[in-house]
Amino acid sequence: MTIATQPTSLTTGESIDLWSAKSMKVMKDAWPRLRCRFINADPIGRWEDFRLSEWELEACGWEDFHPHSETNFVVEGELHIESEGTIVILRPGDSARVNPGQLGRYWAPVYARMFTVYGPNPDGAESHSFRYFEI
Secondary structure (H helix, E strand, C coil): CCCCCCCCCCCEEECCCCCCCCCCEEECCCCCCCCEEEEECCCCCCEEECEEEEEEEEEEEEEEECCEEEEEEEEEEEEEEEEEEEEEEEEECEEEEECEEEEEEEEEEEEEEEEEECCEEEECCCCCEEEEEEE
């Protein structure tokens, strides 16, 4: 039996894939209230599996179009999501998915921390129409 107690890099095995902890980072200098970390891989190009990330929003939001699904699970605070005229408000323990091919708008009036899962993107189409805003 092998026990990994403090991983230092991605370890891929037959039964367990393991990813090292990373710090949250500001997405861009011009977007100081939006922080994230991509946990298992950056969402770039084609991927057949999922992409897991963690996000923090402080009185800000963004919108973008995804060719893949995006599921958000709120850990702290309150997250608002709008797509195709439908708005949902998520609180700790709640989750919602914006389906592939939709424009999603995500915002936290005060604060939100959530985990996000992007579904497969086998065609490698890129997200677009990204817009950041502060509240």
